[in-house]
Amino acid sequence: MRSDVVEPRRSSGRWLQWRRKSTPYLFLLPALLIFAIFMLYPIISSLWLSFHSQLNPETGLSLDNYRRLWNDRLFRKALINTVFLLLYQVPLQLSLAMILAVLLNSALVKFRGALRLVYFLPAITALFAVALIFRLLLDEERGLINYVIENLGFAPVHWMTDAWAAKFSLVMAITWRWTGYNMVIYLAGLQSIPYDLYEAAELDGADAFDRFTRITLPLMKPTILLTTVLSTIGTLQIFDEPFLLTRNGPANETLSMATLLYRTAFQTIEPNYASAIAYAMVLIIVVFSLIQFRVAQRGEDS
Amino acid sequence: MAVHESSRSAAKVQTRPVARRNLGRKFVLYTFLALGSFISLFPFYYMFVQASQPSSEVLRFPPHLWFGSAAWTNIVGLWNNGFGRAFLNSVIIAFVSAVLSVFIASMAGYAFAKFRFWGRSAIFGLFLLVLMVPYLVTAVPLYKMMASITLFSKDNWLSTYQAVILPALANPFGIFLMRQSMHSLPDDLLDAARIDGANEWRVFWNVALPTMRPTLAALGIYSFMFQWNSFFWPLIVMREKSMETLPVRINALVGMSIIDYGQLMMGTALTTLPIMMIFLFFQRQFISGALAGAVKG
Numbered sequence: 001m002r003s004d005v006v007e008p009r010r011s012s013g014r015w016l017q018w019r020r021k022s023t024p025y026l027f028l029l030p031a032l033l034i035f036a037i038f039m040l041y042p043i044i045s046s047l048w049l050s051f052h053s054q055l056n057p058e059t060g061l062s063l064d065n066y067r068r069l070w071n072d073r074l075f076r077k078a079l080i081n082t083v084f085l086l087l088y089q090v091p092l093q094l095s096l097a098m099i100l101a102v103l104l105n106s107a108l109v110k111f112r113g114a115l116r117l118v119y120f121l122p123a124i125t126a127l128f129a130v131a132l133i134f135r136l137l138l139d140e141e142r143g144l145i146n147y148v149i150e151n152l153g154f155a156p157v158h159w160m161t162d163a164w165a166a167k168f169s170l171v172m173a174i175t176w177r178w179t180g181y182n183m184v185i186y187l188a189g190l191q192s193i194p195y196d197l198y199e200a201a202e203l204d205g206a207d208a209f210d211r212f213t214r215i216t217l218p219l220m221k222p223t224i225l226l227t228t229v230l231s232t233i234g235t236l237q238i239f240d241e242p243f244l245l246t247r248n249g250p251a252n253e254t255l256s257m258a259t260l261l262y263r264t265a266f267q268t269i270e271p272n273y274a275s276a277i278a279y280a281m282v283l284i285i286v287v288f289s290l291i292q293f294r295v296a297q298r299g300e301d302s
Numbered sequence: 303m304a305v306h307e308s309s310r311s312a313a314k315v316q317t318r319p320v321a322r323r324n325l326g327r328k329f330v331l332y333t334f335l336a337l338g339s340f341i342s343l344f345p346f347y348y349m350f351v352q353a354s355q356p357s358s359e360v361l362r363f364p365p366h367l368w369f370g371s372a373a374w375t376n377i378v379g380l381w382n383n384g385f386g387r388a389f390l391n392s393v394i395i396a397f398v399s400a401v402l403s404v405f406i407a408s409m410a411g412y413a414f415a416k417f418r419f420w421g422r423s424a425i426f427g428l429f430l431l432v433l434m435v436p437y438l439v440t441a442v443p444l445y446k447m448m449a450s451i452t453l454f455s456k457d458n459w460l461s462t463y464q465a466v467i468l469p470a471l472a473n474p475f476g477i478f479l480m481r482q483s484m485h486s487l488p489d490d491l492l493d494a495a496r497i498d499g500a501n502e503w504r505v506f507w508n509v510a511l512p513t514m515r516p517t518l519a520a521l522g523i524y525s526f527m528f529q530w531n532s533f534f535w536p537l538i539v540m541r542e543k544s545m546e547t548l549p550v551r552i553n554a555l556v557g558m559s560i561i562d563y564g565q566l567m568m569g570t571a572l573t574t575l576p577i578m579m580i581f582l583f584f585q586r587q588f589i590s591g592a593l594a595g596a597v598k599g
Contacts, residue, residue: 023502027410027412038444045443108328119338128533188593275442281439282435
């Protein structure tokens with residue numbers, strides 16, 4: 001069909017032929033321009049900056065920033081804090097999302113649409129808004145959560161001044177914000193699993209737990225991997241929550257790599273060093289993603 | 303889907319003991335789901351309640367759980383703190399970003415899906431690669447860039463709309479989304495228009511685009527929400543008070559020596575409310591946007 005149309009046009013002149021050939025490039029042009037200027041150039045420029053010493057900018061290409069980064073206690077702290085968040089938050093959030101998705105997918109549930117809406121609502125809320133609402137809820141002296149805790153007869157928790165509690169308040173805020181988002185992804189995955197599989201398993205005497213571990217989990221593996229990678233990448237770049245909810249405190253205990261980068265680039269104004277931090281983050285993100293893909297593959301082999 | 307539903311309801315019609323067991327299960331199930339809904343919704347309720355309290359009453363012990371009478375006072379206070387302008391800035395930035403990114407992404411997606419050309423997979427691979435790079439990497443050079451461009455501006459591009467809008471358009475996700483749905487467009491339809499004498503632009507604009515409306519809406523809403531909620535980059539680049547977006551303005555309130563919590567929560571509520579309204583009207587597009595965002599091409 002297509003060639004019938006193209007042939008007569010080709011014969012009708014070089015101009016038309018050239019125009020046909022250039023058409024896709026013209027359609028791509030705006031996107032390419034925007035990308036080259038606002039994405040590709042900054043990515044390369046940042047790499048270039050990171051190899052120019054912050055302290056002696058005149059020395060040309062050097063590994064100075066990376067050497068400094070290697071010994072930087074503050075960066076190490078930010079890295080540990082961020083990975084800590086990751087290790088607690090991602091499994092918690094994803095397993096909650098999976099539980100909710102499985103429950104919602106159950107044949108017994110009515111109002112599935114409305115419930116999905118309710119659970120998804122936090123996922124459309126701005127991160128800064130989440131941070132501020134939780135700051136109010138978690139206020140140490142007069143927050144609602146401590147009020148409830150005290151009325152239940154426990155000692156109030158120092159959500160902002162105790163290192164562990166501050167980390168946990170970040171975990172809570174992030175989990176509240178993202179669980180519904182992942183749940184919607186899981187729900188879509190669950191609905192693509194043929195119902196016959198479950199029926200056959202039930203006839204063979206498999207109970208609900210068996211059906212979940214033998215049918216649901218294996219079939220959902222690609223989706224689980226995807227959400228794990230996405231949440232990992234997101235958490236490694238976390239900025240709004242530590243910046244607004246815990247303000248990096250107490251004593252940098254909730255400083256994240258991204259808030260450290262912001263501080264270095266725009267408060268102490270060390271752009272070259274900040275670029276090195278940024279590229280260290282790229283490296284860490286790549287490593288984490290590769291590990292996850294590896295683990296998933298190994299699981300497939302066995 | 304329809305098949306699933308019917309087989310499910312068929313499974314429900316069973317003998318008595320099973321029905322009784324289902325009743326117990328249902329109770330546990332609904333209790334859990336109700337608890338989840340409460341946790342999901344309560345922070346919103348609390349935000350609206352506190353937004354209606356005078357500042358002195360927000361952090362009162364025991365905390366208020368019902369609406370106060372200071373909603374209007376807080377709105378007036380916000381207005382005097384430059385919120386009207388910040389709201390306008392946010393609307394302009396989010397709206398223009400949404401329109402432009404739909405436009406750019408649909409053109410690029412169309413080229414990738416409907417043409418074979420030299421360098422196609424290389425360019426597409428480049429976009430894919432960019433998707434892996436964290437947005438933080440671009441912050442320093444972009445800031446330097448905005449501080450040095452003087453084109454179309456009296457001074458430089460710091461604290462301008464274009465400084466926030468343009469970088470956000472470089473979002474490969476939109477291109478993937480459009481490419482994906484343009485694939486389903488039949489070539490015959492486009493060729494028929496070509497035979498009728500339509501030029502390539504009209505084939506795209508009058509034939510291809512109108513069939514893409516649901517995807518265009520999903521991408522537009524996604525882009526709008528992304529810009530409306532974005533905090534990191536506007537915080538860096540909007541240095542003048544008159545150019546701040548809503549999140550940046552609210553952050554400035556948090557930085558004041560005496561924080562007016564009533565105003566703060568009202569500001570947060572007013573920022574959240576428009577997105578909630580759009581969400582309730584366009585849930586389908588929102589959720590398909592979230593799913594597409596997860597699948598990414």
